[in-house]
């Protein structure tokens with residue numbers, strides 16, 4: 001089984017981007033450790049990043065078309081703005097787990113709304129890079 005791990009805008013800058021908030025791991029570090037963890041769980045991960053909202057929509061559709069077991073989605077700031085992502089998650093019938101490095105609920109008010117969360121089956125946030133690891137364990141258990 002394959003789990004899609006989809007990352008949105010600015011997450012390509014992890015490692016140097018506001019490390020006091022997001023930590024010092026790069027996205028490549030997170031990918032490497034998830035690939036390793038997935039192997040132990042008997043899963044494959046398809047790990048991607050884009051800065052473009054519509055590309056995330058396309059990839060969610062692809063998750064359905066390819067029969068993915070689940071999607072881990074860190075949509076970055078689109079989490080808080082994108083009705084298109086909400087609709088896509090509702091449309092695909094593949095379980096989506098919302099992931100964040102930081103805890104948006106403890107940050108600015110504009111991060112307190114999550115359109116992704118309105119359709120996701122679960123969420124993991126505030127654990128830094130470990131949020132992805134915990135979310136992958138949850139996906140494996142689905």
Ligand code: DQA
Pocket residue numbers: 009010011074075076077078079099100101102103104111
């Ligand atoms: C984030 C939280 C979002 O509010 C922010 O826009 C991001 C990263 C996180 O992983 O903590 O880009 O999704």
